[in-house]
Amino acid sequence: MKIAIIGAGNLGLSIAEGILHSGGATTMHLTRRNTASLSHFEEYGNVHIGSDNRAAVAASDILIFAVQPGHFQQILESVADLLHDNHVIISTITGFSIERIEQLIGSDRYIIRAMPNTAISVGHSMTCLCANTAGQKRLELAGAIFNRMGHSMVIPEARMQAATVICASGIAFWMRLIRATTQGAIQLGFDAEEAQKLAMHTCRGASELLIRSGSHPEAEIDRVTTPMGCTIEGLNEMEHQGLSSSLIRGIVSSYDKISQIRKG
Numbered sequence: 102m103k104i105a106i107i108g109a110g111n112l113g114l115s116i117a118e119g120i121l122h123s124g125g126a127t128t129m130h131l132t133r134r135n136t137a138s139l140s141h142f143e144e145y146g147n148v149h150i151g152s153d154n155r156a157a158v159a160a161s162d163i164l165i166f167a168v169q170p171g172h173f174q175q176i177l178e179s180v181a182d183l184l185h186d187n188h189v190i191i192s193t194i195t196g197f198s199i200e201r202i203e204q205l206i207g208s209d210r211y212i213i214r215a216m217p218n219t220a221i222s223v224g225h226s227m228t229c230l231c232a233n234t235a236g237q238k239r240l241e242l243a244g245a246i247f248n249r250m251g252h253s254m255v256i257p258e259a260r261m262q263a264a265t266v267i268c269a270s271g272i273a274f275w276m277r278l279i280r281a282t283t284q285g286a287i288q289l290g291f292d293a294e295e296a297q298k299l300a301m302h303t304c305r306g307a308s309e310l311l312i313r314s315g316s317h318p319e320a321e322i323d324r325v326t327t328p329m330g331c332t333i334e335g336l337n338e339m340e341h342q343g344l345s346s347s348l349i350r351g352i353v354s355s356y357d358k359i360s361q362i363r364k365g
């Protein structure tokens with residue numbers, strides 16, 4: 102596969118690392134205007150770095166766009182005349198609808214919206230996908246690409262905004278929870294390095310328990326909460342302080358913000 106990543110910033114670079122580690126491309130073109138921060142990719146013989154989006158598009162079959170929403174239209178228009186029938190156009194752009202993309206490059210193109218997260222760099226992204234009518238024929242291919250770097254789920258486009266919050270922004274939300282747990286562990290006597298290790302591996306363990314058992318979080322909580330014990334004491338205090346409520350409210354605020362990005 103010949104893959105171009107147009108906009109090798111935070112997400113684009115994470116995708117590039119994920120693709121490299123999964124061995125998923127024969128050649129890869131990475132673009133951004135300031136390429137200095139990409140020089141470490143030069144050690145890979147099959148990775149081409151540059152600022153020329155047109156050259157990257159012309160040399161690739163799969164085009165992954167990972168630029169800021171405000172830049173996308175101009176960049177897409179600047180390469181539109183190079184697009185051919187086999188190009189698969191994958192947009193990770195928040196709030197940029199398939200309808201708007203079709204208006205810029207036509208509805209006959211294979212257009213896929215993907216919402217991965219930065220854990221794609223280590224092969225653990227949860228990536229949501231949707232496609233235009235033509236692109237339905239390439240959803241399986243897109244799923245195969247993203248499944249090499251985690252898990253993917255095909256969803257209706259109407260859920261893409263919600264997927265952005267839960268999966269993409271979700272990385273930041275979980276990081277803050279891990280960080281807060283780390284701070285608690287330091288207060289209880291662990292040094293910072295130990296504390297982070299305890300927090301992140303316990304987080305991974307909780308997640309793996311659910312993934313492998315298929316059980317409900319509350320069922321797992323029931324197995325931990327000894328009657329009159331320390332777990333239910335801590336959990337109830339967290340809830341009195343609004344743990345679940347603050348998470349839900351944060352998720353809804355984040356969701357509402359995307360509507361503003363869309364209008365912008």
Ligand SMILES: NC(=O)C1=CN([C@@H]2O[C@H](COP(=O)(O)OP(=O)(O)OC[C@H]3O[C@@H](n4cnc5c(N)ncnc54)[C@H](OP(=O)(O)O)[C@@H]3O)[C@@H](O)[C@H]2O)C=CC1
Pocket residue numbers: 107108109110111112113132133134135136154167168169170172176193194195216217218219269270
């Ligand atoms: N970060 C995340 O976790 C996620 C982000 N997204 C979405 O992905 C997109 C990218 O986000 P993120 O990576 O955080 O943003 P960044 O700003 O980190 O990356 C965007 C990159 O685009 C480059 N760029 C700007 N103009 C051009 C151009 N004309 N040609 C080529 N490259 C260009 C910029 O580099 P330079 O200035 O050097 O050109 C920059 O590195 C956004 O639309 C975001 O909503 C979606 C899911 C998760």
Ligand SMILES: O=C(O)[C@@H]1CCC=N1
Pocket residue numbers: 195265269270
């Ligand atoms: O914060 C943002 O707007 C982007 C979209 C999801 C992750 N980063």
